[in-house]
Amino acid sequence: MSEKIKLLLAEDEPSLGQIVKESLETRNFEVIHALNGEEAYELYVKEKPEILVLDVMMPKKDGFTLAKEIREENNSIPIIFLTAKSQTKDVIDGFQHGGNDYLKKPFSMEELIVRVYNLLDRVSLKRNLEKIPIGEFTLNYEKQKLYYKNDAELLTHRECELLYYLIEKKNEVLDRTFILNKLWGNDDFFNARSMDVFISKLRKKLKKDPSVEIINIRGYGYKLTC
Structure with missing residues (x-):
């Protein structure tokens, strides 16, 4: 079996977080689940995941703030935002805070998994590009x-x-x-x-x-x- 892909999931709703975690773990992911933004940042530093899936509205530290802090030290890790917000401004804000993709709730697990793999493929293909x-x-x-x-x-x-x-x-x-x-x-x-x-x-x-x-x-x- 190929090596598992380490993914950090920050989702403050325990039931949804558990569903996403279990679904991803059946697809060869090692999922680290955080219940708030501060815990997510600590786990990001400790676990060094390959991709982040961040809820926008979280206690202690929201997803946009968390992504901005991570981007200050890591410009290449893929970030997907999960949110119930759907206005154009919210989508733009997500990208401006360093997001690569934006998935609106409710979403299907298949759609999330496809987007995760697409981002990982893009990073893998481009990370060694010269200027x-x-x-x-x-x-x-x-x-x-x-x-x-x-x-x-x-x-x-x-x-x-x-x-x-x-x-x-x-x-x-x-x-x-x-x-x-x-x-x-x-x-x-x-x-x-x-x-x-x-x-x-x-x-x-x-x-x-x-x-x-x-x-x-x-x-x-x-x-x-x-």
């Missing part, structure tokens, strides 16, 4: 930094992943539906609005080099030209 040139910029995926000459700017996980896919399809159209399903999980209205916000942020970060531009291809997606 990627784009015009006068260089993207370091591993460190989530965008370099311009001697200046470096730290990107959020969502910004880094979106820019990576744009660069991968440089001078071609990045299909809107594809990237929404790939990075956001589905192409509903709220996720589409969230992606538009991230595209705007990337445009601002790239404006130092006039030769690099993200073009909106109406009805299809986006094209990064260089």
Whole structure:
């Protein structure tokens, strides 16, 4: 049997936490369950998990605060937020606090498991990438930094992943539906609005080099030209 994947689950509702824990343990995961944000941080430091599944609304320390603290020392560990909130602002806040994915309650275990494996696959494929040139910029995926000459700017996980896919399809159209399903999980209205916000942020970060531009291809997606 392959080595178990260590996952930290922070969920303050004991019954839901137990269901998720037991379901994941049948899929070759070693699950460490914390009942609040402070306990989750202590277990993160002690156990060194490979992926985090964090409830947003927790006692002692909420999921967003916990993720922000973890991101200050670890830019690469995948983080999935679990929450009953579903407004566009809540989704955007989750990504801005370092989340890679956002699963709305109630959710199916199959959906959670698929998203966990997708994130682990992406991290595994990209963790050893060298710096990627784009015009006068260089993207370091591993460190989530965008370099311009001697200046470096730290990107959020969502910004880094979106820019990576744009660069991968440089001078071609990045299909809107594809990237929404790939990075956001589905192409509903709220996720589409969230992606538009991230595209705007990337445009601002790239404006130092006039030769690099993200073009909106109406009805299809986006094209990064260089």
